[in-house]
Amino acid sequence: xxEIVYDKNGNAKxxxxxxxxxxxxLLGITAVEFVIAFTISSDTGFGKWLKISLFIILxxxxxxxxxxxxMHLKDEVKSLIWTIILPIIFVVWFIAALVYFEGSHIxxxx
Amino acid sequence: xxxxxxxxxxxxxLLSDTFTFSALLISxxxxxxxxxxxxxxxxxxxxxxxxxxxxxxxxxEAVFEAVPFLHGISLPLVFVGIMTFILIFSxxxxxxxxxAGHRMDKADVEKWMLWTILGGVTFLGSQAWEWxxxxxxxxxxxxIDGVQFFGANLVHNQYGPTAFADFFFFITGFHGTxxxxxxxxxxxxxxxxxxxxxxxxxxxxxxxxVGLYWHFVDLVWVFVFTFFYLV
Numbered sequence: 001x002x003e004i005v006y007d008k009n010g011n012a013k014x015x016x017x018x019x020x021x022x023x024x025x026l027l028g029i030t031a032v033e034f035v036i037a038f039t040i041s042s043d044t045g046f047g048k049w050l051k052i053s054l055f056i057i058l059x060x061x062x063x064x065x066x067x068x069x070x071m072h073l074k075d076e077v078k079s080l081i082w083t084i085i086l087p088i089i090f091v092v093w094f095i096a097a098l099v100y101f102e103g104s105h106i107x108x109x110x
Numbered sequence: 111x112x113x114x115x116x117x118x119x120x121x122x123x124l125l126s127d128t129f130t131f132s133a134l135l136i137s138x139x140x141x142x143x144x145x146x147x148x149x150x151x152x153x154x155x156x157x158x159x160x161x162x163x164x165x166x167x168x169x170x171e172a173v174f175e176a177v178p179f180l181h182g183i184s185l186p187l188v189f190v191g192i193m194t195f196i197l198i199f200s201x202x203x204x205x206x207x208x209x210a211g212h213r214m215d216k217a218d219v220e221k222w223m224l225w226t227i228l229g230g231v232t233f234l235g236s237q238a239w240e241w242x243x244x245x246x247x248x249x250x251x252x253x254i255d256g257v258q259f260f261g262a263n264l265v266h267n268q269y270g271p272t273a274f275a276d277f278f279f280f281i282t283g284f285h286g287t288x289x290x291x292x293x294x295x296x297x298x299x300x301x302x303x304x305x306x307x308x309x310x311x312x313x314x315x316x317x318x319x320v321g322l323y324w325h326f327v328d329l330v331w332v333f334v335f336t337f338f339y340l341v
Contacts, residue, residue: 012213012214012215013213014210014213014215014218016206016209019202019205019209020202022202023198023199023201023202026198027195027198030191030194030195030198033336033340034187034191037171037187037340038186041157042157042169043149043156043157051341052341055340055341056336058336059332059333059336062332063329063332063333066201066325066328066329066332067325067329069205070201070202070204070205070321070325070328071321071322071325071326071329076113077112077113080113080118080121083121083122083125084121084125087125088125088128091128091129091132095132095136103143106140106143106144107143107144110144
């Protein structure tokens with residue numbers, strides 16, 4: 001949160017510009033996701049995986065904005081940021097490694 | 111660490127909740143991947159000719175295409191799009207309430223908290239409608255073991271394998287439960303704000319802590335929206 005700014009009469013001014021900007025960014029990204037969902041065809045393997053990768057990338061972009069600005073994690077002290085980010089990095093690493101090395105195993109056991 | 115105890119513990123709780131939701135979405139992905147897709151079993155057939163069957167996992171566009179008051183018109187993903195908009199909007203009104211709290215502006219906090227509560231209740235109502243539609247199904251239904259079946263329960267569903275409806279109820283239900291507790295917390299802090307509790311206390315930190323939870327609910331929805339409705 002930015003420093004509180006006072007006007008001539010001593011009343012604190014609302015500082016909401018950055019917050020509304022993030023709202024429009026989130027809305028815009030969601031609109032882009034809709035466009036992708038209806039323009040890129042999943043009929044080919046390439047189109048399907050392109051779509052899935054784009055959705056996952058855009059989802060992470062959105063979550064950075066929500067966590068960074070709405071939950072204002074980027075304005076917190078360094079130790080709090082790492083307390084939250086480090087376990088998440090391990091989880092993502094864990095998922096990626098499992099999917100890469102063991103993902104196809106589910107097809108053999110069903 | 112120069113962080114208030116309550117805020118730190120809220121973050122730790124949200125971290126543990128992240129693990130729970132990750133586990134749910136990962137198992138959804140694993141089970142979905144283990145089932146054949148429509149095109150695996152119908153090579154050469156385009157997705158626009160998709161039909162429901164117990165043999166393959168449904169594509170979300172085919173399942174979620176109903177919108178209230180527009181009966182019988184196929185509008186894929188429109189209603190979940192509206193729900194996403196409602197939740198993002200209530201997230202921005204929440205952060206505006208937090209900002210007003212930093213300025214000790216009681217009237218502004220009350221105004222934005224009311225908008226946030228309205229958004230949360232609207233989202234819950236939308237979800238109730240969506241569940242209702244999902245449970246009762248479409249007029250066509252599907253043949254299951256030689257019997258015409260409409261809608262979904264935990265054992266059968268017209269859309270695809272049993273696991274599909276189970277995951278739908280469990281994941282969106284678990285998220286909806288979070289929204290419900292978020293609305294309860296929002297009403298609570300609104301009540302306290304209106305009674306001047308935080309003004310007397312000299313800070314609006316409670317709004318910020320409840321706000322963290324509310325944004326987390328929005329964050330989870332972003333992931334549920336992607337992995338359940340888009341992919």
